[in-house]
Amino acid sequence: MTRARRRTAAAAARARAALVAVAVAALGVSPAVPGLPAPAPAAAATDGPCTDPDGVTVVVDFQQLGGGVHVRCAPPPVTSGFDALQRAGISYRTALTQPGFLCRIADRPEDDPCVTTSPADAYWSYWLAPRGGTWCYSNFGAGNRVPPPGTVEGWSFALDAAATSVPPPSVAPPPPLPGVPPTPLPARDCTTPTSSAPPPTTGPAAPDAGGAGAAGGGAAPAAPGTASGGGGPGPAPGTPGTTTAGATPAPATTTTAPTAPGGTGAPAAPGDSRARDAAAATVDLGETGDTGSPVAVAAGAGLVATLGAAALVAARARRRPAPGAGP
Amino acid sequence: MIRYERVSLTYPGAPAPVLAGVDLEVPEGELCVVVGPTGCGKSTLLGLVNGHVPHFTGGDLAGCVRVAGRDTRTHPPRELAELVGVVRQDPASGFVTETVEEELAYGMELRAVPPAVMRTRVEETLDLLGLADLRSRPLRTLSGGQAQRVAIGAALTARPRVLVCDEPTSALDPTAAEEVLAALTRLVDDLGLTVLVAEHRLERVAQYADAVVALARPAGAPGPVRVEHGPPGPVLAAAAHVPPVVELARLAGWEPPPLSVRDARRRAGPLRTALAGRAPRAAAAAAAGPARLIATGVTVRHGHVVAVRGADLRLHAGEVVALMGRNGSGKSSLLWALQGSGPRAAGDVRVGGDGRAGGADPARLDPVARRRVVTLVPQHPADLLYLDSVAAECTRADADAGAAPGTAAAILDRLAPGIDPHHHPRDLSEGQRLALAIAVQLAGAPGVVLLDEPTRGLDYGAKSRLGAVVRELAADGAAVLVATHDVEFAARTVGRVVVMAGGEIVADGQARAILCGSPAFAPQVAKVLDPEPWLHVGEVAAALATAAPAEGAGAR
Amino acid sequence: MSRARRLPRPLHPVAWWVWALGLAVAASRTTNPLLTGLVIAVAAVVVARRRPDAPWAAGFRMFLVLGLTVVAIRVVLRALLDGSADGHVLFTLPEVPLPEAAAGIRLGGPVTAEGLLAALYDGLRLAALIVCFGAASSLADPKRLLKHLPGALHELGVAATVAVAVAPQVVVSAGRVRRAHRLRGATVHRRHVLRALAFPVLEDALERSVALAAAMDARGYGRRAAVPASWRRATAVCTLAGLAGICVGTYGTLDATAPRALGLPVLAAGAALAAAGLLLAGRRVRRSIYRPEPWLAPEWGVAACGVLAAAVLVTSGATDALHPPLQPLTWPSLPPGPTVALLVAAAPGWIAPPPERTPAPADTAPATPAGRRAREVAAA
Known part of the structure; x- marks a missing residue:
């Protein structure tokens, strides 16, 4: 895959901070995000x-x-x-x-x-x-x-x-x-x-x-x-x-x-x-990958949520017409 | 169809052959019943037909057995599978698959029967045995009778020409046993199948038999078994253990003895006249002692299933009570709840009071104190035993119960004399093991004794000994409750019968009234002598004996 | 799709297992939480739409819960044993000093976002694998699958089926024996406790096994078709050579210093020989299948969906899209190829014929373990 040029340090830092915030939210721990010690x-x-x-x-x-x-x-x-x-x-x-x-x-x-x-x-x-x-x-x-x-x-x-x-x-x-x-x-x-x-x-x-x-x-x-x-x-x-x-x-x-x-x-x-x-071998020692964008994450999460909802609806529907038939 | 030629069989390590010089021929299309006491070689005789003996069990076979001309010495069971179907006592132990339909097809799959043929045969078999409604049911949800019919069906789909059934009904209640036996007779009638059945409870099968093979061990000597073969009437007339209807025939001198209740009734006119008006004496234990156990509103539930629903029960000292009912009607659950070890969702149980009040709730006692007031012998007595020798079990039981040393051993000696104390409990016969379990449980001299299906697997002799012991316990002042399917045993042994159905007690009263009043539970004698409420041959004999001086010839 | 094909019928079990295996392979090739989450969701949709009503098919929810538990355990363990102190420290646990011998392990200490996310990604992947297996066993009866084993493995399959059935029976008989001992009083000596429980239970299990063996023997289990001796020798040679080839080949692939020729080529040759041996051996076992499921277009479609997902994910290589870097923290991306492939893998929820719904007879006892137990206890 092609690698994007390194972004400005500020942009990368912002992206990382956002990702950390999501990670924190996802994992259910909530220290003050702004207080995160940066590397x-x-x-x-x-x-x-x-x-x-x-x-x-x-x-x-x-x-x-x-x-x-x-x-x-x-x-x-x-x-x-x-x-x-x-x-x-x-x-x-x-x-x-x-x-x-x-x-x-x-x-x-x-x-x-x-x-x-x-x-x-x-x-x-x-x-x-x-x-x-x-x-x-x-x-x-x-x-x-x-x-x-x-x-x-x-x-x-x-x-x-x-x-x-x-x-x-x-x-x-x-x-x-x-x-x-x-x-x-x-x-x-x-x-x-x-x-x-x-x-x-x-x-x-x-x-x-x-x-x-x-x-x-x-x-x-x-x-x-x-x-x-x-x-x-x-x-x-x-x-x-x-x-x-x-x-x-x-x-x-x-x-x-x-x-x-x-x-x-x-x-x-x-x-x-x-x-x-x-x-x-032109190596940039500080080279890192793309920090990506939250848009893809939102899209992916939306996709997963849609499919999950479809599964729930299907499971409910099959239970309704034949009560007692399924275990 | 089946021919035994000078067959002798010795199991490895055994001092003497189980069978010696047996010559026997079972023609095609015959339903042949094998009878005889426990341990006389019935199972061996049956196992020889499909090569199970000696290919699977080991042993030394002399002579030969031929099935449809095939020698079992050279054909192991799997190669005789299309010729001989086998049905055992516990059908569930032989099930390989999960559902009825798959189980019926399994034998055919192994023989590479084409799918289309399999399909039609499964349908035929479902209809033949009345299993069509059960086709997709999981096997483990079947009742005993249904499971046994599936096992027969599974053997049948392979289109065998011989069906061997080793005690197919002994774990079943009377109705389920009827179901299975009716299915078997239909097979003989419709398909011309040759059927070989071993059965302890002759009263159930004798009427269907074309021939009987009676095995008897000569008294005293451990020598080879005597084998009698012939039409059922004459063979049974001479046999040591016979169904009650034959006993009655001997008493009344009918020759040849009738085998079914119907035949007996047709000849019982004079006997009925002779006995008319001699109403059987009131039950011996009419004078009930104080109540030993008072249960009110006992309810047991297992998850969503209510096994026992608000049962009220009183057991009095000196009383033997039978607890009867279909498989799954809640008998075991009630026994366990009464003993206090099993779960109890509601209700109250008092044990050991003086009859009106007081007494302790066994569920609140610690196990040691509990077993001194109420004891239970479970359905599988072997579960109780875990030591190396009979003697060790007895010593342990005395110590547990705080009884004087030797108490358990003494009880055991009375129940089943002559057990070597150095034997391992697992080497005992079914009856001996039950006796040991009872002895262990009775060491504490409890006031209430509960027995769960004690007659399973016992022959007539063992059953009558058990009956004697139970009555003796009651005479000593204990209250005994026996859960049983065995109508004849109940008729001889108990004074009162409690019937359960669907977890509720539906009838409770004098054995005579209840047993004679219900077609399902009526003993053979009662059926023959209906409407007079006679329970067993002993009663009739006693009545005749007192009547003999006056009109003894009347019965002839 | 014609009307007749849409009639409810069970799908061929092999098709379901191929689909599920493909999905599992796909899941194992990525740590991208969006993709692994997609795998789980796809499996859930298909199971919800095409699961039959049989008792063996009721376990999918349990697999979902198991998957979540795995994720939770991994995250907690990683928090406790976070090896790297680098990155964004979320909070700091008290650190437990460990002896020298445990150098390299740290208990407690700072917990980083990177560490927890890594645990989450990895846990999700494992959960996806578990869910794939759960989906397969909910959609297709594992026992029906065993029937489609090659002939030579048929008896092994039956043995496995029977062994699986024995386990619950042992539990039941252990319960029975324990209750029986309570009847005797609580004085089973400490020294005897194990023996008192184990002996009757083992005896019971042994008796059951012997009874079952006898019953199966009587029904023709283990029959052999007659084959010439040369066939038997060829079978033995093929199987042995094949196994040896597989051993050597595996060694060759795993050991970096071994010559390359010793690796995959030998492994492939060994596998082929072993397969040939299996086929040859299968000729001795003759059997047929009752009510065999046909293999029609829906089967092809379902299997192809799974294979496609696996193929796309495998050929995508080890890119950052499939393994989102955590150093530095990056947003996981949604690579189009794998995403579409996984969405296509949800198609069996629609292309497979719907399962048959059998209304339960009124007298069927609940098929739950509790109900079964109740039945056994209540059986008089």
């Missing part, structure tokens, strides 16, 4: 790793989905892994029946219906790291964990990956801020740092959200598992169209894409529908 505004998010020592850096690697690798910063306070995404201005969706399970980032992959958990061969993996450390697979769901300030969160799409070779984000966590000792991760958050730790971060290229301009590394080819799987190297994910170069100067925060761990898994078979052509 944190995404405006404060910055591209590139955090410069605020208390901010949480979020790394998103679309891998074979063909959206490149993005690094953004969620300003404090961050209350959960999902909150970090939200504050970093990255849209996401959770599964309908499994609210703690993230199924899409920036509305990808589109063929995941987001009803139950994603299939075991195509899902978003959730990674943690201290700044300057190595990625490790989280023991917690993103909704159940409060990222310590100053740490790094990673989201990496795992396509056709065996349980032992889930690819971490193909860029290493950004190095510590100068003069700020990196916040360590609590031991229980993740116990098995991936064996395929990326080598020292000295590479020149930075397929970072800052992309071409800011990182200075230019548009290096993306990680082997990323671009090659997309059916040809093509332009680097960090094309200017992806996101605007943020106000993140620090070239030191960039890492190389080609040094991605070997565990990235086999390149997806060409023609796999889940692998997107890198050329089309």
Whole structure:
């Protein structure tokens, strides 16, 4: 289906508020609607790793989905892994029946219906790291964990990956801020740092959200598992169209894409529908679906009510002519 | 049609064969009645016809049974299905489908009869058995007689040449039994079907029989059963247990004995003359004791159905009362309400007072106290029993009732002597199990005893023993109420009869007046000797004995 | 449509079940509350218009209530166990701290509109499935349906029918035994309570089963037509190979690392072999059906309506129209294709011939469970 252009924030907020009101009315709970705490505004998010020592850096690697690798910063306070995404201005969706399970980032992959958990061969993996450390697979769901300030969160799409070779984000966590000792991760958050730790971060290229301009590394080819799987190297994910170069100067925060761990898994078979052509990988991280319109809801509800009334009338009618005949 | 050739059958684990060397032939188009006491092999004899024995039950068969030339040793029941139809005591237990019509068609569906043929046969059968009005009724809403007719119909649609009925009427009230037996005779007359019927209540079937097979176990020895086969008159004349009309014939010396009331009446002229004016003595229990149970306005409802509607009843010490009525007339519901365990929507029950006032409402007593004043033996006595052995049940009963150890065992010994106390209650015969249940319930020496259908499945011997025990209980000062369909049992045993219909008590009075006054409930002797109100052969014998010195020859 | 075809008659049960299954498949493909609500309404209309008067057809209201209960339970549970704190917080429940081992589960805490709506959507879908099943069993006698099973499964079907009938009987006999024990006094020892109840009830059930088995045996149940030994061997080979194929195929489809060729092709081949085995085995069972319902135009129409609904919803794919996003909250849309398909699925309410109405005879006892119980208690 065609996706409408993103509406103005105000319009979307109004639509959401109305939907919430309907939900509240439908569910029979009635807190004051105007008092609803709105989700944190995404405006404060910055591209590139955090410069605020208390901010949480979020790394998103679309891998074979063909959206490149993005690094953004969620300003404090961050209350959960999902909150970090939200504050970093990255849209996401959770599964309908499994609210703690993230199924899409920036509305990808589109063929995941987001009803139950994603299939075991195509899902978003959730990674943690201290700044300057190595990625490790989280023991917690993103909704159940409060990222310590100053740490790094990673989201990496795992396509056709065996349980032992889930690819971490193909860029290493950004190095510590100068003069700020990196916040360590609590031991229980993740116990098995991936064996395929990326080598020292000295590479020149930075397929970072800052992309071409800011990182200075230019548009290096993306990680082997990323671009090659997309059916040809093509332009680097960090094309200017992806996101605007943020106000993140620090070239030191960039890492190389080609040094991605070997565990990235086999390149997806060409023609796999889940692998997107890198050329089309113009990802708007804040992209969300249409918020729809209440008109359709009214029409649908009217339809259901009409049919229900017809059923009631028919049930009444059949009872009347033959009293005592029906049980 | 059916030929038994030197048939012997031994069940696995049994020390002796049930049947040994039986030679028997039932010709085509005959209604043959199999009679004999419980446990003498009637069911085995019947089961052999369609291969149920030994294919289903197991057992060692020597000799062979041929049905229309087919050997049952090589044909299991399912392959004899088109030759032999089977009807059992409890028709509901054999129903597979939900409605009358489907049940009639079921056997044909299994045999791949073409739909058009099925349709016509079902219609024929509906008409033949008078079931047309019931065609779409759910089977579970049928009365006993209707259900039994459906079962016969279901067997018939497969067009068998032999119909085997194992006690088809024993769970039915007299009217429903008539219904079923009339249907069976019609089948023999119209279709030339060969019918083999086992029946305890000979008085119901003897008149319809073309031949009788009498099984008798020689007294004492557990040896093989003696099998007599022949026309009903001579065989019954020699049999140990006979219907009252044959008993009367023996007394009066009619030879050969008449089998139907009609035949007997035609020959009873002299006897009626001889007995004229000797009005039967007033009932023995005329001097009623104090009232043991006073019920006023008892009403029982189950949902929207009113089972009992404002019943008033008094039971006196030393009295045996029969509670009669059609299936579903509310007898069981009344008994349960009187006992206090069952529901009671309105009315009052007092038990254990001195006859005028006082007494306790059993529904308000706790179960232990209740069972000491009023006890009920339910329709399925096995429901009461749950321990491993007869002895354990008796001990438990004594403890429950607070009676001296050995009380229940003593009662049991009187009711059914010679039960091994180490037997498991489930291994007992129907009659023995009933005796055990009664013994368990009587251990507390209650003043009121309620029995629900105790004669079901009992043979003549067991019934007369039960009658003796009931009378003995009354003599000891208890009030006994027996719900029963068995007219002959009531005629011999009780002094008063209460008739229920539609949940209401419609008649209550002396057994003689009520039983002899109603065609449905009249015992055979009363029918033969009408209009004089004689109830049973014992009375006639006693009257003749006193009359003998004067005009003894008159009866001959 | 000709006049004769409109005569009241029962529709072929298979047609009703195909229709209901199609509707259920359609419902399972969407979480859009407008569409699932439409499925429920469509089922209700058709049942209200074409339900026969038989006792087995009276249960639809119960299925509706069951569906609503499912929705309510899901919403309440989600409120208690809302996993995500993100979104529009409606209210906050006191949170119960859980031990480390339960990491990932949160009891209490903030309840979000997104969470509750998700529970509502999912619950409605489940309710729609339940209602579809209820509609099928109210419109067509499940027992008549079993008669149309392939020959090889015929005996299984009869066994299932009988087993279903036994359950209420066990309840009745358990009640009888309990009442009998009250007669003996309340002193059934604690140690004996189970035994005192279970033994007589089981004994009763066993006796009934044996009696029924004997009766069915005597009526010809289980007869086999004679078939050559080679047929029997072919049947065995087909069935076994088919089952093996289905096992392997299922494994191949579910395991992402298995070669693709091991998946669907093997599954399909296995299913075909198994079907062939069933057909072969069916030749040994010969039976016919009493008063078989014909399969005429209305049957085709009813079945097609269900298949159409399923086909449209399945081919629509997993779009946002079928699964309205809750992150961010969006109004569910009313996609035209599926909506029309579901409306068409209501057509059987008009194209199916009306059911026969048999006026109840005056002496019929109420067919409710209460009435049945009363009958049994009252039977003297």
